[in-house]
Amino acid sequence: MHIAVIADFAEASGGAQSVAIQSALALAAEGLRVTYIHGIEGPADPRLASAGIAVVSLGQADIWDRSALGGLGAGLWNRPAAARLAAVLDGLPPGRTVLHLHQWTRSLSPAAFPVLLRSGHPLVLTLHDYFVACPNGVYYRFERDEPCSLRPLSAACVAAPCDPRSVAHKGVRVLRAVLTRAALHGHRLDVVHVSDRARDTVAPFLPSHVRQHRIDNPVEVEQDVPAEIGAASKLAFIGRLTREKGADLVASAARRAGMPAMFVGEGPAADAIRAANPAAEMLGWRSRAELDRLMREEVRAVVAPSRWYETGPLTVYEALAAGVPAIASDRTGAAEKVVSGETGLVVEPQLEALSSAFRRLADTALVRRMGRAAHERYWQAPLSPERHAAALIRLYAGLLADRPRLPAF
Incomplete structure (x- = not known):
């Protein structure tokens, strides 16, 4: 079995990146062949190479580090990133490869989905946020400081001034969400929820035939005696x-x-x-x-x-x-x-x-x-990398076995 872990970044600068890296390391530790593909050019966590994981950069810039026009184009549909991703996927072994996407909004854009979905390899998407459905990704009304209650991409959603940056940014993100929905339409997809809350929040906005799975994130902590909490802490x-x-x-x-x-x-x-x-x-x-x-x-x-x-x-x-x-x-x-x-x-x-x-x-x-x-x-019942990897391997094995019978998105 060969797993391609795909994310925007290859260093642990945030929660989703940390999970992607730790997941790749845990799978490699179980003896699986792992390739780590990251969209943004930059340093990679040295543990990846040390674990024998092939690290491939698509050489892209973060959309927030581009000019306004460049960031707009790359954020909506990054054709160069999609082309480079397609070339990498062409070299992966057919019939025993699973693609696992963790991040895509900072460099890969919705243009990555047609490439991933048409590659012939099963695709798993871990939902670290709600970008697959919600334009601003967190299902939150920033102008009200409260969770959202609107259906994503409904007329009320499109009109709501909920973006943390500006109304203009909301318009761009609505367009990106429309492109994402269009890119996923007609294709089978498996999604992983990392908590019950995450599942319950986004599940109502996913088609009923999307295959949903619940797997905890891995926690990289060595077991030790409990911390001695002092009065001045x-x-x-x-x-x-x-x-x-x-x-x-x-x-x-x-x-x-x-x-x-x-x-x-x-x-x-x-x-x-x-x-x-x-x-x-x-x-x-x-x-x-x-x-x-x-x-x-x-x-x-x-x-x-x-x-x-x-x-x-x-x-x-x-x-x-x-x-x-x-x-x-x-x-x-x-x-x-x-x-x-x-x-x-x-x-x-x-x-x-x-x-x-x-x-x-x-x-x-x-x-x-x-x-x-x-x-x-x-x-x-620790949320260990080993338990996380075991759950993923069961999922991957099932996808490879059942791939011809998976329903369409």
């Missing part, structure tokens, strides 16, 4: 600093509750965080090793108060694995792994609810009990 937000992820909520709620907070990451909400909580510690991005150290030595709880129906995030799982309680929004997919009151807290992404949760965390004995329970429960 901080509440931590880890990830891109944006309003839809609730980074600003953490800043305001921590200040109201009188609790220290740290932010690991960068993003457009950084200034709002500093204004809301001047005492907050802003660390920027940190290496994996440094993040592991922070988790075990300085973090009291990891907070993920997403306002949107986030499919993950990985940081909640990583916290539980380390024996650190997680405070998760009831809108995020990761909340399904948190036992509220036992391994952390599940709350509404609202200021008072979050402040109240933070006040409870002033009790160090309670936090330590939660951390130990989180560690124990997580390692009873």
